[in-house]
Amino acid sequence: MFQKIAFGTFGWVCVCLLVANSPGQDRILPELPQTNSAVTLVAASNPVTGKSEFRYRSNNIPPVIRVQPGSTLNIEYKNELAAQSKEECVGHPCMQMTNLHFHGLHVSPNAPQDDALDMIASPGQTLHYSVEVPPQQPPGLYWYHTHPHGESYVQDLDGMSGAIVVEGIERYVPEVLHMRERILVLRDFVLPTDKQSSPGRRRIRTLRCAHVVSIPGRMAIPILR
Numbered sequence: 001m002f003q004k005i006a007f008g009t010f011g012w013v014c015v016c017l018l019v020a021n022s023p024g025q026d027r028i029l030p031e032l033p034q035t036n037s038a039v040t041l042v043a044a045s046n047p048v049t050g051k052s053e054f055r056y057r058s059n060n061i062p063p064v065i066r067v068q069p070g071s072t073l074n075i076e077y078k079n080e081l082a083a084q085s086k087e088e089c090v091g092h093p094c095m096q097m098t099n100l101h102f103h104g105l106h107v108s109p110n111a112p113q114d115d116a117l118d119m120i121a122s123p124g125q126t127l128h129y130s131v132e133v134p135p136q137q138p139p140g141l142y143w144y145h146t147h148p149h150g151e152s153y154v155q156d157l158d159g160m161s162g163a164i165v166v167e168g169i170e171r172y173v174p175e176v177l178h179m180r181e182r183i184l185v186l187r188d189f190v191l192p193t194d195k196q197s198s199p200g201r202r203r204i205r206t207l208r209c210a211h212v213v214s215i216p217g218r219m220a221i222p223i224l225r
């Protein structure tokens, strides 16, 4: 079990690398798309694997969403998942419902904010989020992921998660003001052999985020949640 988790953590998608020492190392992985304005996010089914994924600007790499404390996060979230799922949720084909949860943000649980119970989109439907980030929201790294009950563990393991950066960390740690930033997102995933495991063991849903700043020749400073 422990080995599987460790492998999953390191074996998946490291979206961005933090090293700045060598110009060549910068090209190992691309920069993540980032946005600080209204976002249109799409839930779609991968035509090859059948797995669920986020689409953003015609790509399937979830963006880093950057917000200021005291601002409003506007997201249009379209469910374009295939009506018939190739995946299994709790013993039956997934129903392809989806929504968003804003992990760690101190925001309202009522629609149109962080309402994971009543805001649900079936295929063909769109949700409109308008999330008011409080002025006292601590700066740092947070994340968003899907949260439809009974289905979210499959969607999250498919990779439907991304980072949220609440700006202003330099007010608390002035040393990072001129440092280079990299966002590191590591996700667990289920190995094929895990299909023989009990449901409890398959529900590994973990995302590790590292908000990283670095300068050439120095060790980076990760800020983990």
Ligand SMILES: [Cu+2]
Binding pocket: 101, 102, 103, 104, 145
């Ligand atoms: Cu969460």
